[in-house]
Amino acid sequence: MKTPLFRAIALATVAGVVLAGCGTGREGAAGDEAAGGAEGGFDADARIGVALPDKTSENWVLAGDLFVDDLEEAGFTPDVQYAGGQTPVQDQQAQIEAMISNGAQAIVIGAADTGQLASQVQAAKDAGIQVIAYDRLIQDTENIDYYIAFDNYQVGELQGQALLDGMAERFGEQDSYNIELFSGSPDDSNAPVFFEGAMSVLQEKIDDGTLNVVSGQTELSATATQDWLAENAQERMDNLIQGNYSDGTELHGVLSPNDTLARAILASASDAGLETPVVTGQDSEVESVRSIMAGEQYSTISKDTRLLVAQTVELLQTLQAGEEPADAEPMDNGAAEIPSVLLEPVIVTQENAAEVYADDPNLAPLTE
Incomplete structure (x- = not known):
């Protein structure tokens, strides 16, 4: 089977945030009607909340570890929390509320339920906090500054x-x-x-x-x-x-x-x-x-989690400087056109696995 070249890692070398997008239902152009945008930046050592949905997927676990390391390396103070147990939605709602109370200046949210966070996101925006939807687009609220994910x-x-x-x-x-x-x-x-x-x-x-x-x-x-x-x-x-x-x-x-x-x-x-x-x-x-x-x-x-976390931290640095990412593409979440950063996924079969995972220390040995 012919497969696309492995281009995702190359994106990491691009200065600024790389945009991609295609497909039905995602037409339009970012502009004055798009929700969110930088609002004057925040402190260089700002507390950054990261609310993740669970630990049932190894990629969510990896994302949490990477956020701690990458945020600290960028000079931020990470506050990474996982929802879980019998009530993950309620757990995440409480965690976001605690992040607001504890002085987070930006919150990155991988939603446990994309339709159940409007009140918490509203509270964050009322407190002047930047909100980034990570991997999953939070629905039916205007109070999302940016969405970052692979092109789903x-x-x-x-x-x-x-x-x-x-x-x-x-x-x-x-x-x-x-x-x-x-x-x-x-x-x-x-x-x-x-x-x-x-x-x-x-x-x-x-x-x-x-x-x-x-x-x-x-x-x-x-x-x-x-x-x-x-x-x-x-x-x-x-x-x-x-x-x-x-x-x-x-x-x-x-x-x-x-x-x-x-x-x-x-x-x-x-x-x-x-x-x-x-x-x-x-x-x-x-x-x-x-x-x-x-x-x-x-x-x-x-969908290289290392790249997605790195690009999210880069986006936070852009917002910290009071700037906006270039060429963000709007996506409709039911209430607004949310400026969105979309990275390119890569299909993997037995034929190209060695090439795709060549730089991944965990997966490369499996393809030898």
């Missing part, structure tokens, strides 16, 4: 194309392929963006009969995986197999939005004795990279 619509496009390419590679050219679709948690604003990006590639093939969703479950609500939990994905996959593939019907591919769910889907297929289907993913988790190199999971997406 493009992530979906890459996943959809990888599913098509992988099935042709693994099962050969056929008139039609049987597939199933999974999407992320309904409380994560990224989940529909991933799904829409993938369906922009897959829908035409579903319509012309090249792809057959045997279960008939093609809507976002039917394919959702609450809380991104592996056990929820595996339970749904078990039910799909029992209801649609126990009679010997072949399953050729499964659209999975991330690596954790991909591994659960593959486990379900293996337990049922099915031939390994092509399964997509995202996040470059260690176990999934191992699976890709073993010829099991077909693909993942590289």
Whole structure:
């Protein structure tokens, strides 16, 4: 399969913040109507709050560690908190409120629930605090200064194309392929963006009969995986197999939005004795990279957390100086056009894994 060149790390050398964007629903130009913007800067040693959603993903754990190191290196005082337990949304709300009370001059938020933070964000803005939505765009509020993430619509496009390419590679050219679709948690604003990006590639093939969703479950609500939990994905996959593939019907591919769910889907297929289907993913988790190199999971997406954290800290330094990043692109969160910094994701398969992860000390040894 032909893959794009690994360009993400090169972005780190660009002076200023690099912008990228494409896809339906993201038209427009940043300007006077865009929400947020620098408001005179803040102290060089300012306290920076970082509110992250959980520790269930290794990338969130890595992000927290990187924020501590990178913020300290930039001269800031980091206050990194994780939501968790039985009430992650309430935990994060309380953590953000504490950051406001403790004198944070900017708060970076990886939302536990993108629709449940409007009051806290309002309180932060009332206190004159800069607010950056990290990785997940907080919805239905004008009080976000910037959003920074990888281009999640493009992530979906890459996943959809990888599913098509992988099935042709693994099962050969056929008139039609049987597939199933999974999407992320309904409380994560990224989940529909991933799904829409993938369906922009897959829908035409579903319509012309090249792809057959045997279960008939093609809507976002039917394919959702609450809380991104592996056990929820595996339970749904078990039910799909029992209801649609126990009679010997072949399953050729499964659209999975991330690596954790991909591994659960593959486990379900293996337990049922099915031939390994092509399964997509995202996040470059260690176990999934191992699976890709073993010829099991077909693909993942590289969204280098090191780069995203570094660019977030660079954005904070820009705002600290009372300046604005160049060429921020607006994204609609339901209440305003939020200036957004979008980095480019990279598809990873067995073919290009060594190249993509060459500079990653954790993943490079897995590709040798």
